[in-house]
Amino acid sequence: MQDNLAERIAADPNYQLLKAKRSRYGWILTIAMLVVYYGYILLIAFDKELLASRIGDGVMTWGIPLGFGVIVFTIIITGVYVRRANSEFDELSEKVRREALK
Amino acid sequence: MTHKILRNGLMAAALAMPGAAMAADVIQGAEKQATNWTAITMFAAFVLATLYITKWAASRTKSAADFYTAGGGITGFQNGLAIAGDYMSAASFLGISAAVMISGYDGLIYSIGFLVGWPILTFLMAERLRNLGRFTFADVAAFRFAQTPVRIFAASGTLVVVAFYLIAQMVGAGSLIQLLFGLDYWIAVVIVGALMMIYVLFGGMTATTWVQIIKACLLLGGATFMSFMVMWHYGFSPEAMFADAVRVKADLATAGGKTAEEAAVAGQSIMGPGTFIKDPISAISFGMALMFGTAGLPHILMRFFTVPSAKEARKSVMWATGWIGYFYLLTFIIGFGAITFVLTNPEFLDGSGALVGGSNMAAVHLAKAVGGNVFLGFISAVAFATILAVVAGLTLSGASAVSHDLYATVIKNGNPAPGSELRVSRITTVALGLVAVVLGIAFKNQNIAFMVSLAFAVAASANFPVLFMSVLWKDCTTKGAVVGGFLGLISSVVLTVLSPSVWEATLGNPAGSAPFPYTSPALFSMTLAFLGIWLVSKMDNGTRARIDRAGFLAQQVRSETGIGAAEASSH
Numbered sequence: 001m002q003d004n005l006a007e008r009i010a011a012d013p014n015y016q017l018l019k020a021k022r023s024r025y026g027w028i029l030t031i032a033m034l035v036v037y038y039g040y041i042l043l044i045a046f047d048k049e050l051l052a053s054r055i056g057d058g059v060m061t062w063g064i065p066l067g068f069g070v071i072v073f074t075i076i077i078t079g080v081y082v083r084r085a086n087s088e089f090d091e092l093s094e095k096v097r098r099e100a101l102k
Numbered sequence: 103m104t105h106k107i108l109r110n111g112l113m114a115a116a117l118a119m120p121g122a123a124m125a126a127d128v129i130q131g132a133e134k135q136a137t138n139w140t141a142i143t144m145f146a147a148f149v150l151a152t153l154y155i156t157k158w159a160a161s162r163t164k165s166a167a168d169f170y171t172a173g174g175g176i177t178g179f180q181n182g183l184a185i186a187g188d189y190m191s192a193a194s195f196l197g198i199s200a201a202v203m204i205s206g207y208d209g210l211i212y213s214i215g216f217l218v219g220w221p222i223l224t225f226l227m228a229e230r231l232r233n234l235g236r237f238t239f240a241d242v243a244a245f246r247f248a249q250t251p252v253r254i255f256a257a258s259g260t261l262v263v264v265a266f267y268l269i270a271q272m273v274g275a276g277s278l279i280q281l282l283f284g285l286d287y288w289i290a291v292v293i294v295g296a297l298m299m300i301y302v303l304f305g306g307m308t309a310t311t312w313v314q315i316i317k318a319c320l321l322l323g324g325a326t327f328m329s330f331m332v333m334w335h336y337g338f339s340p341e342a343m344f345a346d347a348v349r350v351k352a353d354l355a356t357a358g359g360k361t362a363e364e365a366a367v368a369g370q371s372i373m374g375p376g377t378f379i380k381d382p383i384s385a386i387s388f389g390m391a392l393m394f395g396t397a398g399l400p401h402i403l404m405r406f407f408t409v410p411s412a413k414e415a416r417k418s419v420m421w422a423t424g425w426i427g428y429f430y431l432l433t434f435i436i437g438f439g440a441i442t443f444v445l446t447n448p449e450f451l452d453g454s455g456a457l458v459g460g461s462n463m464a465a466v467h468l469a470k471a472v473g474g475n476v477f478l479g480f481i482s483a484v485a486f487a488t489i490l491a492v493v494a495g496l497t498l499s500g501a502s503a504v505s506h507d508l509y510a511t512v513i514k515n516g517n518p519a520p521g522s523e524l525r526v527s528r529i530t531t532v533a534l535g536l537v538a539v540v541l542g543i544a545f546k547n548q549n550i551a552f553m554v555s556l557a558f559a560v561a562a563s564a565n566f567p568v569l570f571m572s573v574l575w576k577d578c579t580t581k582g583a584v585v586g587g588f589l590g591l592i593s594s595v596v597l598t599v600l601s602p603s604v605w606e607a608t609l610g611n612p613a614g615s616a617p618f619p620y621t622s623p624a625l626f627s628m629t630l631a632f633l634g635i636w637l638v639s640k641m642d643n644g645t646r647a648r649i650d651r652a653g654f655l656a657q658q659v660r661s662e663t664g665i666g667a668a669e670a671s672s673h
Contacts, residue, residue, distance in 0.1 A: 006656040009663065019662050026225040033225075037218045041389050044211060044375045045382040051207075052374025058341045059348045061373040067210045068431065071217060075427040078221045082420040085229070086413050096663050 009100045018092040022085065029081050033074070040070050137284035140479030141486075145283070148316070148487050149297065155312045159305035166523045169306035170237040170502050171407040176311055178414035182421020185405050187314030188495045189216075189396075189422070190321060190429050192488045193274060193554075198430070199465040202437020203445070206347075206372025209437055211379065213430040215389055219396025220423040227397055228419050229412035230573050230661040238499075239403040239565065240507045243572050246653030247580040248646055249516065252568075253507040255587045259564040260400040260503035262591065263557045267401075268496050268534075270553040272542025275489040281459050282466065282482040288543055295539035298493045302501065302531045307408060310494045317491040320484045322425060324477075325432040328465070331472035332439030344373060347441040354445065354455075372441070384621040388555075391624035395558030398566035401499035412664050433465075440464040443471040493538070501530040552603040555622060559598060563590035563627035571635045573661060576654045579647040582639030590631025597623030 009015050044051060051063035167173055176184070194216065202209030235241040240256030272291055279290035301309045336342040352369030360368060379385045396402065406415050444450045450458055450467040457463050469481035505527035510518040518526075568587040571578045597618050598604055605616035639647075660666045 005665075006659045009659045009665065010655055015659070015663065019658075022662070030222055030225045033218060033221045037214070037393065038386065038389065040214070041211075041379065041385050042382060044379045045385050048375045052370075054373075059345045059370060059373055060341055061207075063207055063374050064210075064340075064344070067207070067214060070214050071427045071431060074214075074217050074221055075424050078224050078420050078423040081221070081225055082416045085416055090413055093663050097665055100663075100665055 005100065009096060012096055012099055014092055014099065015096045018089060018096060021092075022089050025081070025084065029077055033077060036070060036073055040066065138282060138479060138482060140475055141283055141482035144479050144483035145486050148320075148483055152297075152301065152309070152313050152316065152490075155316075156301055156305035156309040159308035159312065162308055163304070163306040166237070166506070166527070168308065169524055169527055170404070170498075170506065172307040172311055174408060174410050176408040176414075178409055178417025179421055180311065180315060181405060181409050181414070181418035183318045183425065184311045184314040184408075185402060185418060185422035186425035186429070187316075187318030187321075187491050188401060188405065189426055190318065190488070191271070191492050192278060192485045193462075194429075195321065195325070195433065195488065196278070196462045196465050196485065198433045199436040199440060199468075200461040200463075202434055203440040203464040204461055205376050205378070206351075206437075206441075207374050208376045208378035210430075210434050211375060213433060215392035216396070217423070217427050217430060218389075219393040220419060220426065222393060223397040223402075224416065224419040224423070226574070227403075227569065228406055228415045229664075231403060231406045231569075232409065232412045232415035233661050233664040234573070234657065235407050237404070237407060237506045238502050239400055239569060240503070240511075243565075243568050243583065244511075245572065246657045247572065247583060247650055250512050251580055251584045252572075253511050255568065255584050255591075256565070257503040257507040257512075259398075259560065259568075259587065259591055260507075261500060262595070263398075263400055263561050263565070264496050264500040264503075264534075266553040266560075267557040268493060268500070268538050269541050269545055270557070271489055271493050271496070272538050273545050273548075275486075275493075276542055276546065278462075278489070279486055281463070282485060287546060291539055291542040294489060294493060295535050295542070297490055298497055298538075299532060299535035301490075301494045302498050302535075303528055307498060310491075310498050311408065313487075313494055314491040317484070317487045318425065320480075321488055322429060322432075324469070324481050324484050325429060325436060327477070328439065328468055328472055328481075329432045329435040332435055332443070332468075343435075343438055343442070347372060347438045350441050350446055357455075381620075383625065387620050387625035388622040390628060391555065391559045391562045391622045393562075394566045394624070394628065395560075395562035398561035398564070398569065399557075400503065400561075400565065401495040403565075403569075404499045404502065405495075436465050436468060439472070440468045444468050447471060497531055497534050497538070500534050501527045504530040549608045552598060552601075552608060555603070556595065556598045559594040559622055559624050559627065560591060562624045563594040563631050564588070567628060567631040567635060571632070571639075573657075575635075575639075576658075577639050577651060578635060579639045579642040579650040581642045581644070581647065582635045582637075585638045586631045586633070586635030589634040590627050593630050594623045594627035597627055 051066060052061055054061055055065075162173070163169055165173075194213070198209050198213045201212060231239065231242055234245050238256070238260070240253050240260075243256050244252035272294065275294045276287040276291040279285055279293075280287045283290070285293075301313055332343065336346065348369040351372055352365045355365035355368035356362065406418070409415050409418055444457065444464060444467045450471070452458055457467065459466075466478065466481055466485070470478040473480070505523050509526045510516065510523045514522075564587050567590055568583045571586070572583055600616060600618040601620065601623065602616040603621070605611050605618075606613055
């Protein structure tokens with residue numbers, strides 16, 4: 001890609017909007033994932049009893065729904081990002097492309 | 103007996119790694135089983151089907167792009183399945199279900215670690231990789247830098263990860279197949295090596311992808327059936343299943359001479375965290391190796407170049423994350439099923455109450471318990487197919503590092519003679535296959551449990567920081583990337599050697615003498631790599647550094663929009 005094309009795209013307000021929005025969103029979700037996973041690990045490291053405590057009268061403990069929850073959260077947060085990136089961000093990206101290549 | 107099971111459990115949880123490392127470790131020493139003809143017939147059917155696909159793929163593999171990336175013509179859904187097939191190894195299936203059977207909840211904590219890297223890969227890397235790269239992750243890492251030093255670093259990072267991962271797979275394959283099929287260890291290793299070479303050599307990425315897709319479907323189908331049968335037995339009530347498992351564990355403790363009160367505690371202990379997470383530093387460090395290692399495994403990163411666009415790249419990770427997460431939920435149910443169906447059935451136990459063939463046979467015995475001999479044969483064949491799919495992906499990624507990064511770019515300055523790059527990748531494939539077979543046989547009786555964790559630590563400490571900083575940090579320079587990358591590579595290898603799993607378990611030094619006390623080096627080696635990249639780049643003011651920084655804008659525009667990337671996959 002020639003540098004002047006790159007500079008032209010970099011100056012496009014839509015490109016700046018795309019870059020800012022997507023990287024912000026990506027970082028927020030990354031931090032959410034880090035907090036959930038390391039929060040879970042630290043909870044285990046510092047308070048095993050909490051996860052081993054029973055929910056009701058049966059043998060079920062808080063640890064089981066919490067662990068399954070981390071797995072489900074991981075799948076959902078990935079889906080949430082991909083959904084927005086494949087619709088909103090890709091539309092913006094398409095605008096930038098049309099502008100750049102016309 | 104309970105004590106023995108518990109101790110094995112801790113070991114299993116600590117050693118269970120994808121890549122059959124744990125399988126190999128625990129199975130080592132187990133005697134050969136009677137030849138299993140159902141399993142062999144089913145496996146033969148799998149081999150015939152995949153060879154037929156290879157023949158078809160070979161007719162479509164003409165250029166280097168076909169060989170490395172299937173011409174970029176894989177859809178997001180297909181690639182998602184293939185990634186899952188690349189990632190879910192025999193040891194995740196056998197090792198994690200065994201860890202759950204032995205220690206319950208700890209197996210779940212362990213498997214979660216292997217899943218949480220996928221969102222990070224999605225949010226920060228996937229589309230940028232697709233937009234910047236063609237064949238290898240070095241294309242991305244070296245995009246705006248001096249090619250030779252960065253490619254040499256990336257090829258080293260790739261080959262170290264591939265070598266350790268591959269040895270672990272081969273040793274695991276030999277032991278596992280000896281056990282499941284009743285074949286000799288060396289025959290099993292040679293069969294895996296030969297088939298893997300045929301797939302990669304003739305069918306390149308197209309054949310490798312389809313082997314991985316078929317294997318992923320078989321594995322997910324088999325695991326779904328087993329979990330369904332277990333849940334069906336309990337009227338689809340998790341509480342009923344867990345309660346029965348707790349009862350079985352308590353009975354086993356009573357039979358082992360515990361008082362009623364101690365037995366009740368031992369039974370309930372599988373429902374909460376045990377000893378897997380000891381100190382917070384080891385826990386965080388190990389979590390980092392798994393999380394960021396996933397985003398630095400060369401054979402996984404390579405899969406993002408097989409799809410035509412960033413949109414498809416994102417869809418791939420979404421599907422892959424979904425399948426892998428679903429699979430780990432199933433292994434948890436399978437592990438609990440093994441407690442109630444296998445640990446209570448004398449058919450699967452030897453005189454001392456341990457599992458016939460070792461704890462890693464938990465899922466295999468459960469297959470027989472819920473589906474009879476035919477399903478047992480099916481699951482055994484799936485385990486074999488699983489190993490094949492993983493080694494094929496690894497070999498392809500190692501071969502591309504040698505032919506594309508070292509030969510075409512470093513030796514031939516980016517202008518190899520037409521067809522020569524493809525020829526070099528095929529020669530490298532054969533060489534890697536032979537090396538893998540020889541090392542697989544040489545390491546037969548070694549403790550290789552550390553090898554996959556080492557592969558993850560190196561991926562997290564060398565490949566990931568360089569990729570991350572080169573793509574996202576404007577001021578990163580060639581010198582910074584190479585110095586920081588090698589710091590991460592060397593420190594993660596050295597610290598692993600000094601850690602208990604190598605220093606004590608493999609080198610035979612007395613317990614507690616390991617100079618580096620933690621399970622995983624990633625917390626330290628990753629920090630070192632990032633610091634190295636940052637510091638050296640900051641101090642770097644040479645001519646090359648100015649070119650490196652000036653190239654950031656064009657790189658960023660392409661990584662964000664993909665403009666200029668389309669031609670990379672349009673051959």
